[in-house]
Amino acid sequence: MNPRAAVLAFPAPRARGRPRDPEVDARVIGAARRLLAEKGYEALSFEAIAQETGIGKPTIYRRWPTKAHLAAEIATGDGAEGLPDIVVQEGLAAQIRAIFAQAASFYGRPGMKAAVLGVLASAQSDAALRDQFNRLEEATRGELRTIVAKGQAAGLIRDGIDVDTLFDMISGSVIFRMMLSEAPMPRDYVDAAAAQIVRSLAPAATE
Amino acid sequence: MNPRAAVLAFPAPRARGRPRDPEVDARVIGAARRLLAEKGYEALSFEAIAQETGIGKPTIYRRWPTKAHLAAEIATGDGAEGLPDIVVQEGLAAQIRAIFAQAASFYGRPGMKAAVLGVLASAQSDAALRDQFNRLEEATRGELRTIVAKGQAAGLIRDGIDVDTLFDMISGSVIFRMMLSEAPMPRDYVDAAAAQIVRSLAPAATE
Amino acid sequence: MNPRAAVLAFPAPRARGRPRDPEVDARVIGAARRLLAEKGYEALSFEAIAQETGIGKPTIYRRWPTKAHLAAEIATGDGAEGLPDIVVQEGLAAQIRAIFAQAASFYGRPGMKAAVLGVLASAQSDAALRDQFNRLEEATRGELRTIVAKGQAAGLIRDGIDVDTLFDMISGSVIFRMMLSEAPMPRDYVDAAAAQIVRSLAPAATE
Amino acid sequence: MNPRAAVLAFPAPRARGRPRDPEVDARVIGAARRLLAEKGYEALSFEAIAQETGIGKPTIYRRWPTKAHLAAEIATGDGAEGLPDIVVQEGLAAQIRAIFAQAASFYGRPGMKAAVLGVLASAQSDAALRDQFNRLEEATRGELRTIVAKGQAAGLIRDGIDVDTLFDMISGSVIFRMMLSEAPMPRDYVDAAAAQIVRSLAPAATE
DNA sequence: GCCTAATCGAGACGGTACGTCGAGTCTTGTC
DNA sequence: GACAAGACTCGACGTACCGTCTCGATTAGGC
Numbered sequence: 048m049n050p051r052a053a054v055l056a057f058p059a060p061r062a063r064g065r066p067r068d069p070e071v072d073a074r075v076i077g078a079a080r081r082l083l084a085e086k087g088y089e090a091l092s093f094e095a096i097a098q099e100t101g102i103g104k105p106t107i108y109r110r111w112p113t114k115a116h117l118a119a120e121i122a123t124g125d126g127a128e129g130l131p132d133i134v135v136q137e138g139l140a141a142q143i144r145a146i147f148a149q150a151a152s153f154y155g156r157p158g159m160k161a162a163v164l165g166v167l168a169s170a171q172s173d174a175a176l177r178d179q180f181n182r183l184e185e186a187t188r189g190e191l192r193t194i195v196a197k198g199q200a201a202g203l204i205r206d207g208i209d210v211d212t213l214f215d216m217i218s219g220s221v222i223f224r225m226m227l228s229e230a231p232m233p234r235d236y237v238d239a240a241a242a243q244i245v246r247s248l249a250p251a252a253t254e
Numbered sequence: 255m256n257p258r259a260a261v262l263a264f265p266a267p268r269a270r271g272r273p274r275d276p277e278v279d280a281r282v283i284g285a286a287r288r289l290l291a292e293k294g295y296e297a298l299s300f301e302a303i304a305q306e307t308g309i310g311k312p313t314i315y316r317r318w319p320t321k322a323h324l325a326a327e328i329a330t331g332d333g334a335e336g337l338p339d340i341v342v343q344e345g346l347a348a349q350i351r352a353i354f355a356q357a358a359s360f361y362g363r364p365g366m367k368a369a370v371l372g373v374l375a376s377a378q379s380d381a382a383l384r385d386q387f388n389r390l391e392e393a394t395r396g397e398l399r400t401i402v403a404k405g406q407a408a409g410l411i412r413d414g415i416d417v418d419t420l421f422d423m424i425s426g427s428v429i430f431r432m433m434l435s436e437a438p439m440p441r442d443y444v445d446a447a448a449a450q451i452v453r454s455l456a457p458a459a460t461e
Numbered sequence: 462m463n464p465r466a467a468v469l470a471f472p473a474p475r476a477r478g479r480p481r482d483p484e485v486d487a488r489v490i491g492a493a494r495r496l497l498a499e500k501g502y503e504a505l506s507f508e509a510i511a512q513e514t515g516i517g518k519p520t521i522y523r524r525w526p527t528k529a530h531l532a533a534e535i536a537t538g539d540g541a542e543g544l545p546d547i548v549v550q551e552g553l554a555a556q557i558r559a560i561f562a563q564a565a566s567f568y569g570r571p572g573m574k575a576a577v578l579g580v581l582a583s584a585q586s587d588a589a590l591r592d593q594f595n596r597l598e599e600a601t602r603g604e605l606r607t608i609v610a611k612g613q614a615a616g617l618i619r620d621g622i623d624v625d626t627l628f629d630m631i632s633g634s635v636i637f638r639m640m641l642s643e644a645p646m647p648r649d650y651v652d653a654a655a656a657q658i659v660r661s662l663a664p665a666a667t668e
Numbered sequence: 669m670n671p672r673a674a675v676l677a678f679p680a681p682r683a684r685g686r687p688r689d690p691e692v693d694a695r696v697i698g699a700a701r702r703l704l705a706e707k708g709y710e711a712l713s714f715e716a717i718a719q720e721t722g723i724g725k726p727t728i729y730r731r732w733p734t735k736a737h738l739a740a741e742i743a744t745g746d747g748a749e750g751l752p753d754i755v756v757q758e759g760l761a762a763q764i765r766a767i768f769a770q771a772a773s774f775y776g777r778p779g780m781k782a783a784v785l786g787v788l789a790s791a792q793s794d795a796a797l798r799d800q801f802n803r804l805e806e807a808t809r810g811e812l813r814t815i816v817a818k819g820q821a822a823g824l825i826r827d828g829i830d831v832d833t834l835f836d837m838i839s840g841s842v843i844f845r846m847m848l849s850e851a852p853m854p855r856d857y858v859d860a861a862a863a864q865i866v867r868s869l870a871p872a873a874t875e
Numbered sequence: 876g877c878c879t880a881a882t883c884g885a886g887a888c889g890g891t892a893c894g895t896c897g898a899g900t901c902t903t904g905t906c
Numbered sequence: 907g908a909c910a911a912g913a914c915t916c917g918a919c920g921t922a923c924c925g926t927c928t929c930g931a932t933t934a935g936g937c
Contacts, residue, residue, distance in 0.1 A: 064881020065933045071883085087378035094923050103884045108925065164375040167434060171294035171368055181436050205453075211437060212427070212447050219426030220419070222434065227374060229388050230418060240419050246412075247454025271912025272902040278914090301892050310915045315894070481908065501792035508897050517910045522899065578789040581848060585708035585782055595850050619867075625851060626841070626861050633840030634833070636848065641788060643802050644832060654833050660826075661868025685886025686928040692888085715918050724889045729920070 067109075074100045075107055076124075079117055083158035088165025091118065115169045119179050122162040139198050139248075143217075144241035146187060150221040151237055160226050188214050198248065205250040217244060274317075281307045282314055283331075286324055290365035295372025298325065322377045326386050329369040346405050346455075350424075351448035353394060357428040358444055367433050395421050405455065412457040424451060481523075488514045489521055490538075493531055497572035502579025505532065529583045533593050536576040553612050553662075557631075558655035560601060564635040565651055574640050602628050612662065619664040631658060688731075695721045696728055697745075700738055704779035709786025712739065736790045740797050743783040744804050760819050760869075764838075765862035767808060771842040772858055781847050809835050819869065826871040838865060 078096045091114055097104045111117040154163070163180075170176035191214055198204035220240055224230060233239070285303045298321055304311045318324040361370070370387075377383035398421055405411035427447055431439060440446070492514050496505045505528055511518045525531040568577070577594075584590035605628055612618035634654055638646060647653070699717045712735055718725045732738040775784070784801075791797035812835055819825035841861055845851060854860070 063879070063935065065883075065935095067882070088375045089378075092923060093925085097885095101884080103886085104924095105885095105926080106883060109882085112925090114924095161375070161378055164371060164378075168295045168368070168371040168375040171296075171371075177436055180434070184435070208450070209446055212443070212450055215427040215431045215435070215447070216423050216450065219428070219430030220422040221426070222430060223426030224422045227387070227429065228391070228422070229384055236419070239416055240422070243415070243419055243423065243454055246456075247450055249453075270904070270910070272914070274913065299892060300894085308915085310917090311893090312895080312916090313914065316913075319894095485909090502789045503792075506897060507899085511910095515910080517912085518898090519900080519911095520909060523908080526899090528898090575789070575792055578785060578792075582709045582782070582785040582789040585710075585785075591850055594848070598849070622864075623860055626857070626864055629841040629845045629849070629861070630837050630864065633842070633844030634836040635840070637840030637843060638836045641801070641843065642805070642836070643798055650833070653830055654836070657829070657833055657837065657868055660870075661864055663867075684884070684930075686888070688887065713918060714920085718889095722889075724891095725919090726890090726921080727888060730887075733920095 071102055071106060072110065075102060075110070075117070076121060080121055080158045083118065083121065083161040083165075088118065088161045088168070091161075091165070093117075113169075115166050115173065115176055118162045118166045119170070119176050122159060122166055123179050123183050139194065139203050140241065140245050142194050143245050144237060146191065146217055147221060147237045147241045147244075149187070150218060151225065151232075154222060154225050164226060184214070184218065187218075191217075195248075202250065204248045208248060213244075213248075216247075278309055278313060279317065282309060282317070282324070283328060287328055287365045290325065290328065290368040290372075295325065295368045295375075298368070298372070320376075322373050322380065322383055325369045325373045326377070326383050329366060329373055330386050330390050346401065346410050347448065347452050349401050350452050351444060353398065353424055354428060354444045354448045354451075356394070357425060358432065358439075361429060361432050371433060391421070391425065394425075398424075402455075409457065411455045415455060420451070420455075485516055485520060486524065489516060489524070489531070490535060494535055494572045497532065497535065497575040497579075502532065502575045502582070505575075505579070507531075527583075529580050529587065529590055532576045533580045533584070533590050536573060536580055537593050537597050553608065553617050554655065554659050556608050557659050558651060560605065560631055561635060561651045561655045561658075563601070564632060565639065565646075568636060568639050578640060598628070598632065601632075605631075609662075616664065618662045622662060627658070627662075630661075692723055692727060693731065696723060696731070696738070697742060701742055701779045704739065704742065704782040704786075709739065709782040709789075712782070712786070734790075736787050736794065736797055739783040739787045740791070740800050743780060743787055744800050760815065760824050761862065761866050763815050764866050765858060767812065767838055768842060768858045768862045768865075770808070771839060772846065772853075775843060775846050785847060805835070805839065808839075812838075816869075823871065825869045829869060834865070834869075837868075 075096055078100050079091060082091045082095060093104055093107050093114060096102070097107060107117075111120065153159070166176060166180075188210070192210050195204055195208055195210055195213070199206060199208075217240075224232065224236065282303055285307050286298060289298045289302060300311055300314050300321060303309070304314060314324075318327065360366070373383060373387075395417070399417050402411055402415055402417055402420070406413060406415075424447075431437060431443065489510055492510045493505060496509060507518055507521050507528060510516070511521060521531075525534065567573070580590060580594075602624070606624050609618055609622055609624055609627070613620060613622075631654075638644065638650065696717055699721050700712060703712045703716060714725055714728050714735060717723070718728060728738075732741065774780070787797060787801075809831070813831050816825055816829055816831055816834070820827060820829075838861075845853065845857065
């Protein structure tokens with residue numbers, strides 16, 4: 048088979064006209080991130096971005112149909128980079144702690160609070176946008192599933208643990224603390240919370 | 255002391271002009287709740303409320319400076335009524351379960367999802383609005399503190415439990431499941447989650 | 462006859478409740494005149510008057526149904542006082558000049574420009590308001606009629622003069638110069654204009 | 669010199685974005701003229717125009733900053749078209765009569781009364797708007813100046829006539845009769861008034 | 876080396892909602 | 907009853923963004 052054909056078969060269609068300027072994406076996202084971090088989701092407007100970047104509005108609309116989509120890309124995009132890898136960690140406690148750390152780091156990026164809350168608020172009825180978030184969770188949820196299975200095999204985790212409920216507890220407490228509550232993040236928050244979770248998993252002290 | 259004087263001392267200041275029509279508040283809140291539940295926070299506009307209730311916009315602005323304030327009143331108001339009382343419950347497990355049930359019932363009211371997310375998104379910089387939510391939590395947080403103290407005294411709860419972290423976990427998992435995640439609420443969600451939490455509190459299995 | 466009875470016979474019905482405070486009229490008109498002179502007709506609002514005089518809006522509405530009525534009272538009221546009396550003047554030229562002087566003095570009062578134009582603009586369809594102005598003219602128009610008749614009898618004025626057209630010319634030129642045109646008022650305007658008018662009245666130079 | 673170059677030298681700057689729709693101007697002015705003629709200046713609102721033409725408010729504001737500006741355009745615009753030409757007339761009397769006729773025709777257009785009075789009332793402090801009217805006068809004032817000079821050269825007009833005062837008299841009497849007074853316009857008004865003015869210009873009957 | 880096509884900036888367009896101002900009316904408690 | 911205070915309905919104000927459109931000007935293949 049013609050190897051060239053294989054490429055052409057999924058042909059990165061090489062559009063005819065002038066190609067999109069990749070610089071535009073970066074500049075728009077940069078301005079949007081700044082607006083989100085500094086003034087919140089309501090202040091995020093295509094108008095303002097166009098104004099301050101000198102990029103035309105239609106150019107932005109060509110890429111993101113809605114400011115919710117733009118915020119969603121900021122909220123979910125490039126989030127996995129540089130995060131502590133979970134599965135690499137040794138030991139149950141360390142792995143649970145890594146999940147906490149990963150979540151805390153992810154939601155702690157500048158503008159994330161505004162972006163996440165804004166997207167969720169404005170895309171109440173847009174299933175695709177919510178999926179974008181849920182897909183992010185899915186990876187972690189899968190890792191957690193593996194961790195629990197291995198832990199149960201090793202006798203470190205009690206039977207009857209519902210992974211989804213457990214995941215709610217982990218994600219929920221991080222998000223609640225970081226985005227909804229006013230309480231400050233203590234320095235050892237990740238450790239304390241992880242420890243509490245690990246304890247809830249311990250098998251009953253029978254014999 | 256003259257009891258009458260006590261009353262006059264705080265003399266129902268009786269404002270001068272025409273008194274506010276309490277009917278207005280009810281009608282506006284009703285319309286707002288409907289809009290929130292049916293079309294989400296973005297569709298909540300003073301314009302629409304004025305239109306459909308026949309109440310003038312200035313009249314609404316006189317009461318709530320922002321749609322976030324209106325949504326906040328809907329989200330936090332009249333929420334404690336009819337909720338299962340926590341302290342009345344007997345036994346640690348029942349009390350924890352009651353907290354879960356209370357939270358689930360509170361956040362499950364129609365329009366709550368839109369109201370809470372919307373307020374949080376748009377009032378990023380308004381401390382007063384966030385306080386309104388936090389004050390609601392405070393009561394429950396206090397009850398939880400009492401429960402933990404009593405449980406520790408009775409030897410049912412391990413030392414070294416951080417009540418705030420525990421509260422995050424409870425509130426967080428409920429809110430996460432109900433407002434952020436797409437996952438459905440299983441029928442026994444409250445029971446399962448409460449059980450998991452209770453287990454995390456158990457004293458170490460000493461031998 | 463009892464003089465007291467005469468008074469009671471036409472009893473100034475002596476309204477039942479608290480009598481109107483005459484001070485209110487003066488304060489409102491004062492404030493209105495100031496607003497008209499300083500900021501023009503559009504800035505004249507019952508709201509502003511109420512604000513700055515401390516008088517309630519309903520109290521003002523009880524006296525003037527519309528800001529046009531208030532402005533009309535300012536424009537037409539107390540205008541005849543202190544004006545040079547026309548009929549007292551001797552000689553045709555002096556009498557015509559007196560009419561010009563009277564008009565110039567009348568329309569020259571502070572705020573008059575704003576008041577007159579405003580009333581005329583906003584009361585396009587209110588015949589009563591326009592009558593208020595026309596009634597003012599009527600007196601002068603009558604005097605002019607007498608002057609012309611006498612002048613014709615004395616052979617000083619040609620036959621076939623239409624008094625209304627003449628009146629238009631006199632009033633019109635004063636008003637046009639003072640209210641519509643931007644041209645400055647020369648010092649001897651009244652004299653020059655009066656002389657021009659007098660000349661137009663002269664009988665034809667026969668043989 | 670190349671005539672084509674002269675055109676290109678002032679190159680119709682060709683604004684960048686989407687060009688303005690000239691249809692918009694026509695529709696707005698049409699609606700405004702109707703409102704002025706039917707309900708007067710106070711009823712002229714951008715809101716109403718937007719409503720009935722289906723044109724957005726911002727689009728209207730982009731062209732006229734104020735309803736006074738819109739009314740001024742209506743009052744002064746396209747007024748010279750189809751008016752009887754003055755200088756073409758032969759004879760002093762005919763020329764004076766032509767000026768009267770022109771003014772009467774100009775101020776007699778539908779909506780003019782409301783437009784002129786409204787603009788003058790609301791733009792008391794806007795010099796630019798008043799200039800717009802004065803510039804209109806300037807042409808006529810110039811023609812009148814020429815007429816007087818020629819008349820004086822021909823011995824038909826007395827020396828010492830002040831053209832501005834004369835202009836006031838002509839414009840003033842027309843405007844007064846048509847816009848301020850309630851008196852009806854007699855059929856021969858223009859003739860009568862013109863004759864009266866001509867007479868006032870006649871040289872003294874010397875013998 | 877033109878032609879075609881998609882991009883880019885700019886900015887006008889029809890809309891919706893904003894938050895404010897003033898017009899008039901009504902309802903209190905005080906004088 | 908008149909008065910101040912002030913809330914009420916209503917309508918218009920002038921502005922901000924929305925998302926779409928129409929321009930002229932680039933910037934690339936493709937023939």
